[in-house]
Amino acid sequence: MRDGLRGLTTRGRSFLAAAVAAAISAAILGEKDLLRVAVLLGVLPLLAALYVGRSRYKLACHRSLDPHRVPVGASSRVVLRLQNLSRLPTGTLLLEDRLPYALGSRPRVVLDRLGAHQASSVAYTVRADVRGRYDVGPLVVRMTDPFGLCELTRAFPSTDRLTVIPQVHPLPTVRLPGEYAGSGDSRARSVAVHGEDDAATREYRVGDDLRRVHWKSTARTGELMVRREEQPWESRATVLLDTRAYGHRGDGPTASFEWAVSAAASIAVHLRQGGYKLRLVTGSGADVDATELAGDGVLLDHLAEVRLAQRVEITTLVQRVRQRSDGGLIIGLFGTLSTAEAEVLAGLRGNGATCVAFLLDSSTWLNLPAKARAEADQAHGTAALALLQSGWRVIGVDHGTRLPVLWPQAARGSQGFAVRAALAETVAGGMR
Numbered sequence: 143m144r145d146g147l148r149g150l151t152t153r154g155r156s157f158l159a160a161a162v163a164a165a166i167s168a169a170i171l172g173e174k175d176l177l178r179v180a181v182l183l184g185v186l187p188l189l190a191a192l193y194v195g196r197s198r199y200k201l202a203c204h205r206s207l208d209p210h211r212v213p214v215g216a217s218s219r220v221v222l223r224l225q226n227l228s229r230l231p232t233g234t235l236l237l238e239d240r241l242p243y244a245l246g247s248r249p250r251v252v253l254d255r256l257g258a259h260q261a262s263s264v265a266y267t268v269r270a271d272v273r274g275r276y277d278v279g280p281l282v283v284r285m286t287d288p289f290g291l292c293e294l295t296r297a298f299p300s301t302d303r304l305t306v307i308p309q310v311h312p313l314p315t316v317r318l319p320g321e322y323a324g325s326g327d328s329r330a331r332s333v334a335v336h337g338e339d340d341a342a343t344r345e346y347r348v349g350d351d352l353r354r355v356h357w358k359s360t361a362r363t364g365e366l367m368v369r370r371e372e373q374p375w376e377s378r379a380t381v382l383l384d385t386r387a388y389g390h391r392g393d394g395p396t397a398s399f400e401w402a403v404s405a406a407a408s409i410a411v412h413l414r415q416g417g418y419k420l421r422l423v424t425g426s427g428a429d430v431d432a433t434e435l436a437g438d439g440v441l442l443d444h445l446a447e448v449r450l451a452q453r454v455e456i457t458t459l460v461q462r463v464r465q466r467s468d469g470g471l472i473i474g475l476f477g478t479l480s481t482a483e484a485e486v487l488a489g490l491r492g493n494g495a496t497c498v499a500f501l502l503d504s505s506t507w508l509n510l511p512a513k514a515r516a517e518a519d520q521a522h523g524t525a526a527l528a529l530l531q532s533g534w535r536v537i538g539v540d541h542g543t544r545l546p547v548l549w550p551q552a553a554r555g556s557q558g559f560a561v562r563a564a565l566a567e568t569v570a571g572g573m574r
Contacts (some may be wrong), residue, residue: 201224312408314554422444
């Protein structure tokens, strides 16, 4: 009852004020009829408060999202089921589900009344154009009496999580370089089987058995090397996502970083469907292995939350990859690189890895004057040339370019590689 009195609306408080005024006037004037009016005006708000207060704690709410994971630009359907658990019917209910700004305005639904133990469901859709994880709810219910004299607000504590993942584009099937590092028809072994001299080795890691040290390789490389354990034939791929804030340009869903994130998701899903054992490494510290059946979901959930970082360098990304590098195919999605940063990436070419770089010219996401554009193009060409000379296959990316169109370039052979290197040298020479 106390909570009901606190929830009196302006109309309810006006009724009480009018009742007090009528009672005083009736006492002064000696009018019994006016006293009856005062009693009526005073009882109505009290009954409304009692009515609304009794039903306040006897409501149950359930929310469902279909689906819980949607790509950018897609919609999810939210269904709210509200049940009256009391024996008394409710008054008019105003439902408002709280949503973050990125999901749009808060939906408001009016339910006339719910009878004893009656349930009702309402539905609405949400749509997000920005990646991320969003809390849907809590649900706020405003309960009123039929006369609008009392209104109480209740917020249900439960919330649901909606994950907005990057857009995944279907890619054409091509024969990638370095794919013969694993299982399948005509795929080569991932470890050597022709004797100790040909044993496949890798860098020593903390915890490795010293009995596995391969001394000939250690003497040749100057670093402690160990024999790899026997592994089944398998295709391995590592997708690198550059998260340096100063390497990307643009804002919102059309920024160069969003293109890179969507490309990483598309490539990862495409390679997993092709049977690759996939690993995702980002400059923000994520290192995800997608080996189980639910690997696509794990990858996409991480990419839904990845953000640009201010204090990330290419050397950090290279170190994270080399900590567990076992060769195979490496596909990098890089923002603007300097020549020195491109030379650092040459360290990933060891251990039999085939490296393919999608090098974004993030300056094309900006409207630059002619002189600044020429300088940006020259810097981009110089970095691309440095990557080419270190053994990377380089695919240039400009604003507006679609990944499915660029993807076949990742499969070009040595002839195409030599042609692109020659063109890059010519362009770089002409810019000097």
